[in-house]
Amino acid sequence: MEFRILALSGGGYRGLYTIAVLKHIEQQAGRPIGQCFDMIAGTSIGGIIAIGLALGKTAEDIEQVFLKRGEDIFPRSNWKLGRIVSRLRKPFGAKYRNRELRKAIEEVIGDRALIADAQTRLLIPAVNMSDGQVQMFKTPHHERLTWDRNLLAADVAMATSAAPYFFPMASIKNSNYVDGGIVANAPDLCALHEAIHFCGQEIENIHILSVGTTSSKFSLPNSLGRDLGAFAWLRKDRLLSTVMTSQQQLVHFMMTHHLKDRYLRIDREPSSEQTSDLGLDIANEKRRATLLGLAEGSYRSFTASTQLKAFLDHRPALLDFREGLA
Template sequence: MGERFNILSLSGGGFLGLYSATLLTGLEDAAGTPLARCFDLLAGTSVGGIIALGLAAEKPVAKIEEAIASNGIAIFSDRPSPSGGIGSALDFWRSFRKPKYQADALRSVIESLVGAKTKIGDLPHRVIVPAVNLTKGLPQLFKTPHHPSFKTDLHLRVVDVALATAAAPTYFPIAEIDDALFADGGLYANSPDLLAVHEAEHFLGQRIDDIHLLSIGTTTAQFSFAHAHGRQLGIWGWSRDQRLVNVIIASQQHSVNYMMCHRLADRYIRLDAIQSKEQERHLALDIATEAAQKTIRGLASATLQSSINIPLLQHFLAHRAPPPAFHHKVR
């Protein structure tokens, strides 16, 4: 056995990322040090990518949590979850011809956290963030320069990478970096656990037996269909109640969780919560009401209370990662 190698992997989920941030705030308090120092590699998708980039910059998690909570309405809206046919139709129409939201408020929040000019190469901790390169028609991982071949991403601004991983189709505009177009990394890796393990093995030379991974969700890992909806669903039927999005996110997360349990066994911990049927009616990727905030934070507090004394989790928080070796510097 070699030295322990800790990975923190954060799932996407829109405003439900407040769950992750609230939970991470409690973990950072328990660790008694900036949480990134407990991990040798950070990974995050969409809102999880935004949080991971903030952690990599050693921003206090409590500040990230508060930024998400206090700016949720500005980023999305103060509308509650749509109810009934008319409400659902209006919600559908908002994104029929253009994105439901613009990214200006989200950009401002990210810049307030990490700075407008901070570059990937300025970050003191290893991090990977997935997005979809629409120009190339390929998935892409943005990375710190922790391998000799990683020579380009370090010059990109953190805010641009954050907007790329969070550019959810129909919710936000397509992101652009150096004339290339990007969409949300959740289209292929909403839970970036496997990507992070691959990175550790193939680019950082870690043995699988030394890798420990803490994965944190966004309460989005459950879905089910009722026969009452019928089987002849078109665009309207699949978009109502965010059915298609929920199926994509939850299916990915279950698949990744299944494989990670096999690959890492007891070196893998997944912290998440399941929304009750009543809560599902009032929570969604873009519902940022005060009531939604309280429910999300309540779910996170319950997860923290039930898991904080688990010895495996304590081992993650007790770890202190050595300073990473970066092979290139920002010009």
């Protein structure tokens, strides 16, 4: 029996591309896109989307929050002195406060929803900095998976999206967490492992639809030289972009070998002009228009795809993880 997974990459505000692609796909499906999958995995902004979809939210509703809240989450001062003060603060704290991020997350998934309220299996990567271990937040879809069920979904969303340098670490119980993109910016391989080892699936039955964030490649010109210091690596998100994109390339390569034509990746490589216009934390009107245009172009490329249609025709039973809550 087929087991179909939706895997959503991280990428800061470029996640607007992800949710816009999903909105177009959802319109083709004629029902909430989360209902088409047996599991949804997501990292960082992809994790926020994944949790929202698993809780029954529509892609269109989530997109509206991103459009409305983007500039609140990633504010840009139009006042020259304000920009100077912001730059001076960066070495001593996170670039942004996470208050507006929390508001946006709660608007997407609510402030009381629990992980066990999800209607679809969830897998959400983060890194626990208090004990130095990778953390995979999960619905209780296996008898051994009971720890996360009572966690607030909004807390988990904050943990997977707490990007170092950009936001403060997120706290759950007695542990501090940073963005899952540090370890699994593309959670596809983690989801494959989960399906096999915790959901009892044979690899021949697993199909994965993976959606990126227009950040499949990142390179530096040789003119920058080889001896880059901390400032040069942090400038223009170079270090984080290198970590994210190199992970994604490796995962895509391995997934193609593992699943062959049962793996469908939707992403768009921006032109050099568009790349210079985009950023992990740029959310103004022009950037929004660029991301929405890229999403529309990507969807058009897959409209007639029989692979995509097979995902949309899939109708798994909605799950209820709430029984037996402590």
